[in-house]
Amino acid sequence: MAKKDKLQPLQVFQYLPGTNCKKCGFLTCFAFAFALIGREKRPEDCPDLLTEQYISALDFLNGHFGGDFSVEKTGLLIDEEKCCGCGDCVAVCDKCQGTVMFGSGIVIPRNVPPVLKIVDGRVRVVEWESCKRCMDPPEYCRVCEERCPFGALELVR
Amino acid sequence: MSAGEMVCTACSCLCDDIEIEIENGRIVSMEKACRKGTAFFFGSENERLRTVHLVDGKQVDTDQALAAAAGLLSRARRPLVFGMDNASLEAQRQGIELARMLGAVLDDSSSFCQGKLTHDILTGTLPSCTFDQIHDSDLIIYWGSNPHNAQPRHLSRFSLYAHRKYHEMGATRYVTMAVVDVRESETAGAGVAHRFFRILPGEDSNFIAAIIEGIKGNPVRKDASGFLKLLKQSRHCVIFAGLGLTYSLDNDFSLFYEMLKHLGGWMKTFVIPMSGHYNVRGFNYSLYNATGCVNKVNFAGGAVSHGDEFSLLEQVKNRAADCLLIVGADPFSSLPISVLKHLDGVPLVTLDPFRTATTEASSVVLGVSLTGLESGGTAMRMDGTTVTLMPAKWTDKQSDVQILERLKELLRP
Ligand code: SF4
Ligand code: SF4
Ligand code: SF4
Ligand code: SF4
Numbered sequence: 001m002a003k004k005d006k007l008q009p010l011q012v013f014q015y016l017p018g019t020n021c022k023k024c025g026f027l028t029c030f031a032f033a034f035a036l037i038g039r040e041k042r043p044e045d046c047p048d049l050l051t052e053q054y055i056s057a058l059d060f061l062n063g064h065f066g067g068d069f070s071v072e073k074t075g076l077l078i079d080e081e082k083c084c085g086c087g088d089c090v091a092v093c094d095k096c097q098g099t100v101m102f103g104s105g106i107v108i109p110r111n112v113p114p115v116l117k118i119v120d121g122r123v124r125v126v127e128w129e130s131c132k133r134c135m136d137p138p139e140y141c142r143v144c145e146e147r148c149p150f151g152a153l154e155l156v157r
Numbered sequence: 158m159s160a161g162e163m164v165c166t167a168c169s170c171l172c173d174d175i176e177i178e179i180e181n182g183r184i185v186s187m188e189k190a191c192r193k194g195t196a197f198f199f200g201s202e203n204e205r206l207r208t209v210h211l212v213d214g215k216q217v218d219t220d221q222a223l224a225a226a227a228g229l230l231s232r233a234r235r236p237l238v239f240g241m242d243n244a245s246l247e248a249q250r251q252g253i254e255l256a257r258m259l260g261a262v263l264d265d266s267s268s269f270c271q272g273k274l275t276h277d278i279l280t281g282t283l284p285s286c287t288f289d290q291i292h293d294s295d296l297i298i299y300w301g302s303n304p305h306n307a308q309p310r311h312l313s314r315f316s317l318y319a320h321r322k323y324h325e326m327g328a329t330r331y332v333t334m335a336v337v338d339v340r341e342s343e344t345a346g347a348g349v350a351h352r353f354f355r356i357l358p359g360e361d362s363n364f365i366a367a368i369i370e371g372i373k374g375n376p377v378r379k380d381a382s383g384f385l386k387l388l389k390q391s392r393h394c395v396i397f398a399g400l401g402l403t404y405s406l407d408n409d410f411s412l413f414y415e416m417l418k419h420l421g422g423w424m425k426t427f428v429i430p431m432s433g434h435y436n437v438r439g440f441n442y443s444l445y446n447a448t449g450c451v452n453k454v455n456f457a458g459g460a461v462s463h464g465d466e467f468s469l470l471e472q473v474k475n476r477a478a479d480c481l482l483i484v485g486a487d488p489f490s491s492l493p494i495s496v497l498k499h500l501d502g503v504p505l506v507t508l509d510p511f512r513t514a515t516t517e518a519s520s521v522v523l524g525v526s527l528t529g530l531e532s533g534g535t536a537m538r539m540d541g542t543t544v545t546l547m548p549a550k551w552t553d554k555q556s557d558v559q560i561l562e563r564l565k566e567l568l569r570p
Contacts, residue, residue: 083192084191084192084193084305084306084309085190085191085192085193085194085195085309085310086191086305086309086310086312086313087189087191087309087310087313087314088312088313088318088349090313091312091313091314091318091319092318092325093325094325094326117188118188118189118190118191119186119187119188120186120187120188120195120199121187121190121191121192121193121194121195121196122192143325146348147348147349148348149305149343149344149346149348149349150305150343
């Protein structure tokens with residue numbers, strides 16, 4: 001189906017206890033909501049969520065932020081199950097092309113590895129360091145996420 | 158270990174840049190192919206999904222299977238040859254000759270898919286272009302099709318993202334993509350399509366009529382005037398016509414053609430039918446060259462006749478055929494049961510690399526190699542470009558060309 005709806009911090013906040021008890025190490029529940037979306041914390045890091053009262057909220061949050069995942073330093077979260085291997089992300093990302101084209105029309109081959117590649121029908125990361133988000137200073141590019149028709153890519157930071 | 162390039166034959170995009178690695182006769186990895194293509198070729202390694210030569214469910218060798226097939230076909234008084242959409246151009250040529258020799262009825266799935274559009278392109282009444290010429294366009298329209306499901310790499314390799322004027326960061330948009338569909342498909346979704354026109358199921362003719370009215374200067378419904386505005390800004394447009402459009406118009410494109418004629422006042426419009434099987438366009442082309450028709454022909458009595466009564470559906474419904482030769486097609490999966498029940502008692506001879514619902518129901522099954530991976534040939538992409546298929550893997554199975562050739566030898570009067 002079409003892209004999944006990304007949860008906004010305020011939506012996540014609705015599912016938290018809202019007591020600002022600071023047991024998670026953040027000053028407010030709202031800050032914890034940001035940390036959940038950024039995949040820096042997991043739902044069980046809020047002790048109150050583990051109580052009987054919040055069982056459905058915990059279920060919901062685990063559905064979105066639980067499970068196994070690994071977010072690299074570019075903040076890209078890949079859901080391989082959703083990817084159809086269409087290659088749109090590779091086609092639109094400047095840093096995935098084999099060549100660089102200048103405004104004057106000159107084309108030269110690029111000798112750094114691409115960020116993403118389609119292997120065995122799914123998107124794979126070849127080299128994080130090539131991503132614009134790893135440059136110094138970083139460029140907060142979100143093109144691949146925006147263009148993925150299946151919502152298989154999510155930039156969480 | 159060997160690595161090389163191959164052409165994917167899982168859909169009519171025929172992507173020819175697939176990098177495949179093979180070790181000890183097994184595929185190790187495939188690069189660039191989409192999930193559909195990958196599943197197709199990895200699936201071909203599973204012997205349980207593949208066919209062997211079968212006569213009445215018992216495994217036999219090639220000669221016995223061919224003799225049984227030839228026996229059934231030569232005894233038939235009104236044989237029907239169906240399929241060849243998943244076969245190379247060479248196999249199609251053999252199949253057409255075979256049908257001619259048998260005096261059989263010949264049809265393929267384009268009779269209930271995109272046959273009409275392809276016919277009009279071949280006769281020159283409908284302007285069409287190749288993927289290479291898309292670079293001149295400034296508007297791409299997907300009408301009633303969702304390539305992200307059926308031809309996943311269509312956008313990234315051939316149309317929008319491959320467009321020479323497409324630039325991700327460009328402030329000015331030189332190429333626009335619009336989708337007309339009944340639901341918000343992946344292609345129509347946010348981030349992909351620039352404009353999306355949602356219409357109700359079956360409303361296409363109404364929508365087209367509104368556009369024509371709009372061109373004449375009359376007030377029209379809001380979405381049609383938005384669509385017209387988009388068309389007015391364009392000088393060169395490519396429409397990818399999907400099955401959604403064909404089925405909604407019920408194969409009557411007169412209104413659609415009228416719209417194209419009106420659009421001709423200020424812009425060039427090209428239509429490319431989105432076909433499913435990899436060589437449907439090739440079949441239409443081969444048969445058109447041989448007979449002047451794209452499907453639904455009857456070779457009975459040495460002459461060529463053409464008509465709707467020679468489509469698979471009509472033939473089966475009227476119990477007109479008494480033996481079916483099915484080449485690389487699976488009507489048992491795609492036709493409704495109300496039609497299929499008329500096939501009860503009709504002997505089927507099927508050539509297929511994979512086990513399908515049709516091979517399960519067949520009296521004689523001829524297990525052939527998988528074109529594209531195990532045998533070569535040529536095929537025609539959906540835009541009419543001929544692509545050469547290079548086999549990447551060795552097999553002891555014979556190709557459909559060889560089997561059809563031998564069948565022809567056996568049946569030669
Ligand atoms: S531990 Fe839970 S309730 Fe306490 S501040 Fe953090 S999120 Fe809010
Ligand atoms: S964030 Fe930008 S540079 Fe990085 S992979 Fe995605 S599209 Fe490429
Ligand atoms: S991640 Fe998305 S855009 Fe990239 S190949 Fe997969 S489905 Fe296509
Ligand atoms: S788009 Fe079609 S031809 Fe290309 S890799 Fe995918 S299934 Fe194969």
